[in-house]
Amino acid sequence: MNMSAIKHHIPDHLLAAYSAGNLSDAFALVVATHISMCSDCRASLEAHHMTGGIFLEDAPAQDISAGLKGDILAQLDNPFRPEPVHERRGIYPGPLNAALKAQDPIWxxxxxxxxxxxxxxxxxxxxxxxxxxxxxxxxxxxxxxxxxxxxxxxxxxxxxxxxxxxxxxxxxxxxxxxxxxxxxxxxxxxxxxxxxxxxxxxxxxxxxxxxxx
Ligand SMILES: [Zn+2]
Known part of the structure; x- marks a missing residue:
């Protein structure tokens, strides 16, 4: 799969909500699955984690500027560190495969x-x-x-x-x-x-x- 072909990404407010743990399980699964397929959104999520942890400890997660995001990413050793790993299985990326308990879907x-x-x-x-x-x-x-x-x-x-x-x-x-x-x-x-x-x-x-x- 050509990962760079992805054109439609997770909007920032949804990433922020995901980072803060505010999404329903259903939405969180879709977001996590996209993130596992998309290095762009993985990098944005890292930025949200950083701002959430360092700058906004008691405040709700907020959109951050591109400049700030760039500064944060520059400070990270490995901004593309993947989310906790579940193995991809066929067309099912790790988070989804985990939700399927590594079984084929029942259609x-x-x-x-x-x-x-x-x-x-x-x-x-x-x-x-x-x-x-x-x-x-x-x-x-x-x-x-x-x-x-x-x-x-x-x-x-x-x-x-x-x-x-x-x-x-x-x-x-x-x-x-x-x-x-x-x-x-x-x-x-x-x-x-x-x-x-x-x-x-x-x-x-x-x-x-x-x-x-
Ligand atoms: Zn994306």
Whole structure:
């Protein structure tokens, strides 16, 4: 994988929240998985850890300027020190492989060739893997809250752009999108939400609790 090909990264406020331990488990897993794939975000996280530990001991983590970040990184022996290591397994980076307990996901049919594997779902939110056939369009859906979608294999495109392997899409209430998997191979994503999705046509709303999406 060409790591430098990653175009869509973790926004600074989310990195700060992750660094401060303020993300739900579902979002934290997606963030940790992206970080394990992305040296840029790893370096930014180091900067947040440093500012959190040294300058902002009793204050909430805040965005830091690029200049400050550069100064901090210059002082670190090894700014690209990885997060605690779990081994990558196939397309599943370490943190995700750990969440899967080093087992293959159990896929369930969702319709139109799309499969999902739910890793966890509760009132706080959910995190799951999605398997979308090459070239398949996923029906229009909106969000009640935040949705993070990380591409593990293949790619998808929607109204907001192109997302290749390692890219992270941030969806919020305002995003109503129709992702389409790239033509070359099935697209496999890790997706976390803090609220149920609002599918328009995908399945009757009544069935949503059944599928826990
Ligand atoms: Zn990144």
């Amino acid at each position: 369930k049919k969702l319709g139109m060739g799309v499969h999902q594997s739910i890793l966890s779902a509760d009132s706080e939110g959910s995190v799951r893997l999605l398997w979308i056939p090459a070239g398949q369009k996923v029906p229009d859906h909106g969000h009640n809250g935040l949705e993070l979608t990380l591409v593990l294999q293949g790619s998808f495109s929607d109204e907001t752009g192109f997302y290749g392997t390692g890219d992270l899409e941030i969806g919020d209430e305002d995003l109503e999108h129709t992702p389409t998997a790239g033509p070359d191979m099935p697209c496999i994503c890790l997706a976390a939400t803090d609220a149920p999705l609002r599918f328009k046509d995908f399945m009757p709303r009544l069935l949503q609790p059944l599928f826990r999406i």
